[in-house]
Amino acid sequence: MWELIRANRRRSMVLVVVMLFILLLLGFILGGSLAPLFDGRYHDGYEYQAGDPIPGWHIDVAGGLIGMGFAFVLWAGQTFAAYFFGGKILLAVSHATPIRKEDHPQLWNVVEEMTIASRLPKMPAVYIMDDMGMNAFATGRDPEHAAVAVTAGLLGRLNRDELQGVIAHEIAHIKNRDVLFMTMVGIMVGTIVMISDVFLRTLWYGSLGRSRRYSSSKKDSGAGIIVILLVAIVVAILAPILARMIYFAISRRREYLADASAAVFTRYPEGLASALEAISKDTNRLRYANKVTAPMFIINPLHKEGKMALNLTSTHPPITERIKVLRSMAGGVSFAKYQEAWQKAQGRKAGHLPASALAEQEQPIRTAKKRDEQENEQTPRQRMREAGDLLRKVNEYVFLACVCGMRFKLPPDFKHDHVDCPRCRRNIEVPAAQMATAAAVGSMMSSDGDSQEDKNEFTRGAVMAGMLANRATPQRRQAQGIPTAKARQHQETQQAQTSQQASGQPFTVNLKPNERGWSTLKCPCGAVRNIGPSFQAKQTRCTRCGRHININFV
Amino acid sequence: MLPLIIILVIAAILFFWVIGIYNSLVRLRNAVQNAWSQIDVQLKRRHDLIPNLVETAKGYMKHERETLENITKARNLAQNAESVGEHSQAEGELNQALSNFYVVVENYPDLKANTNFLQIQEELTSTENRIGFARQAYNDEAMHFNNKIEMFPSNIVAGIFRFTRQEYFEIEAPAEREVPKVSFS
Numbered sequence: 001m002w003e004l005i006r007a008n009r010r011r012s013m014v015l016v017v018v019m020l021f022i023l024l025l026l027g028f029i030l031g032g033s034l035a036p037l038f039d040g041r042y043h044d045g046y047e048y049q050a051g052d053p054i055p056g057w058h059i060d061v062a063g064g065l066i067g068m069g070f071a072f073v074l075w076a077g078q079t080f081a082a083y084f085f086g087g088k089i090l091l092a093v094s095h096a097t098p099i100r101k102e103d104h105p106q107l108w109n110v111v112e113e114m115t116i117a118s119r120l121p122k123m124p125a126v127y128i129m130d131d132m133g134m135n136a137f138a139t140g141r142d143p144e145h146a147a148v149a150v151t152a153g154l155l156g157r158l159n160r161d162e163l164q165g166v167i168a169h170e171i172a173h174i175k176n177r178d179v180l181f182m183t184m185v186g187i188m189v190g191t192i193v194m195i196s197d198v199f200l201r202t203l204w205y206g207s208l209g210r211s212r213r214y215s216s217s218k219k220d221s222g223a224g225i226i227v228i229l230l231v232a233i234v235v236a237i238l239a240p241i242l243a244r245m246i247y248f249a250i251s252r253r254r255e256y257l258a259d260a261s262a263a264v265f266t267r268y269p270e271g272l273a274s275a276l277e278a279i280s281k282d283t284n285r286l287r288y289a290n291k292v293t294a295p296m297f298i299i300n301p302l303h304k305e306g307k308m309a310l311n312l313t314s315t316h317p318p319i320t321e322r323i324k325v326l327r328s329m330a331g332g333v334s335f336a337k338y339q340e341a342w343q344k345a346q347g348r349k350a351g352h353l354p355a356s357a358l359a360e361q362e363q364p365i366r367t368a369k370k371r372d373e374q375e376n377e378q379t380p381r382q383r384m385r386e387a388g389d390l391l392r393k394v395n396e397y398v399f400l401a402c403v404c405g406m407r408f409k410l411p412p413d414f415k416h417d418h419v420d421c422p423r424c425r426r427n428i429e430v431p432a433a434q435m436a437t438a439a440a441v442g443s444m445m446s447s448d449g450d451s452q453e454d455k456n457e458f459t460r461g462a463v464m465a466g467m468l469a470n471r472a473t474p475q476r477r478q479a480q481g482i483p484t485a486k487a488r489q490h491q492e493t494q495q496a497q498t499s500q501q502a503s504g505q506p507f508t509v510n511l512k513p514n515e516r517g518w519s520t521l522k523c524p525c526g527a528v529r530n531i532g533p534s535f536q537a538k539q540t541r542c543t544r545c546g547r548h549i550n551i552n553f554v
Numbered sequence: 555m556l557p558l559i560i561i562l563v564i565a566a567i568l569f570f571w572v573i574g575i576y577n578s579l580v581r582l583r584n585a586v587q588n589a590w591s592q593i594d595v596q597l598k599r600r601h602d603l604i605p606n607l608v609e610t611a612k613g614y615m616k617h618e619r620e621t622l623e624n625i626t627k628a629r630n631l632a633q634n635a636e637s638v639g640e641h642s643q644a645e646g647e648l649n650q651a652l653s654n655f656y657v658v659v660e661n662y663p664d665l666k667a668n669t670n671f672l673q674i675q676e677e678l679t680s681t682e683n684r685i686g687f688a689r690q691a692y693n694d695e696a697m698h699f700n701n702k703i704e705m706f707p708s709n710i711v712a713g714i715f716r717f718t719r720q721e722y723f724e725i726e727a728p729a730e731r732e733v734p735k736v737s738f739s
Contacts, residue, residue: 105673109680116592117687267690
């Protein structure tokens, strides 16, 4: 794979140099055409005189040089930033938070396993994105400074083998140094798009608007100037498009190669295939993906369901084809086998894989049967729950357990000192010290993380928790502060009796959650309640008539 | 004078070429050795996990003293094994003891629901995977090295400095060719 690593380094270098020229050109045109604006004559109350240069219609060489100077500084700055902080920037843009092993041992273990299988010198950092969509990406400048990020939705819906396939694909990007090039392009193309946008706006609102006022200036708008203007517009429009084209054309090849590598690392192509299938069926859109970060994900997050991605601008090969190729690798895994499967699927002789990879030996495929048995252990419901808890953990929620088995997850800005357990009505004290540290970290995060969504989530949690606490208040008043265990027990039996009297026999209902884990509970009194995937209790109480309801999940 | 210069230049080029090949051979050999030691690291990791497993299971499995003792015994044997043959035999016994254990676990639903046990289960599963992947990585490295010392022209340099082929990691029984089974279900 040496030629790949070298090619990626070379491409990154070429990119940096090309970027310098594009920026210098843009800087010259931008500086040159805007220079007259800084001229002393153009203050308020200025009257146009024949022969005066018009901003935007006249290229001033000195101004152009100054623009080039600015462009150079900008280029140096963005190259530096893209190389050293590119990964961090992209992770921040995607709202990814680093996790530790305790937060999700399985994810951590899978990343470590794949590090061993791919012989990376160092395990990449593991990040989680607070998003129910399913996707993953890798970033970093080299294997020593790399990171993989997965969404909570992905963790919640894939089993261990599928997760392994996805991680193997991402690790393959790191191993082949795709991450360096992709990160650099992401940052630099982003800057170019921004600059040409600024240029087009100034040209449009600044000079064209002005030139209408100076309509007498026929004399100044010679053929040469029009040519310059045309070139400027063409450059400003074409630069970002060209940059994207290069990017797109290359990244489809990368995806095939990463798929092939994932099959070789895991010796189990079916894992990645079924993961891709699950991801493509998922309907949740990724919240924080944009045009610049989209090509980095395992599946294009901006792509609409069912649309064939065969044109030049698609960053990812069609998912159905990727799955087909992976599934037709029977008997053994190797890069040559993948190529063969690919050619069969495409019906044409062409290759995406480098020669040295094709020369590698074929390896026996891992059998899947045993793993399936093992997977029965964890139901999708449990996995979803684990992923949700992981998100709360990284968002500094405080976890509390009630004696009856109910678990509370309190947001860091939870203000009350007691919570009422909705299942057994016990009054539980909130550990103040733990809350204080959580709140400190939480507010720090929200002040520099500053996403509105995050805050909304915090407040939503707080409102819900506040409701619980409010329900506790009348009881607490009755019991004069914190009730003793005996008083509470007494109260509980009394309550149970009254509710039994009020509503007769407890009622048992069988619920069948839909594929998203939700189900609807109907009480004989007519009250209807929707039960979410995180609801695990066997018994609840009707909110209207107070009747006990036993729940059997089917 | 000119022929002398030409000869010197050629000699210098040859000299640096040999150095280059020699260095890459050493690098590859070290990679093979490193991959080998990775397998040992993961095996040790498994040995370290087993006391935890036995300790957790003890509370639940009152009537399976023998099964648990077998695991501990096999683990101690594997830990103290010295020769390669002894080593692979002891690891095989440990695998056998573990799979007996997993069969018995079926009868203890409480143990299967224990969080601590589930954690150890995940760690063990992962360790088994790592052992498999480490072996896989070792074989890949060994193949790169063997290719290098057998292919022309690097085989000349390899012959001069006596680089020898590295053995592949093979498991004798075809049933054990796959990653050792950890099934709790």
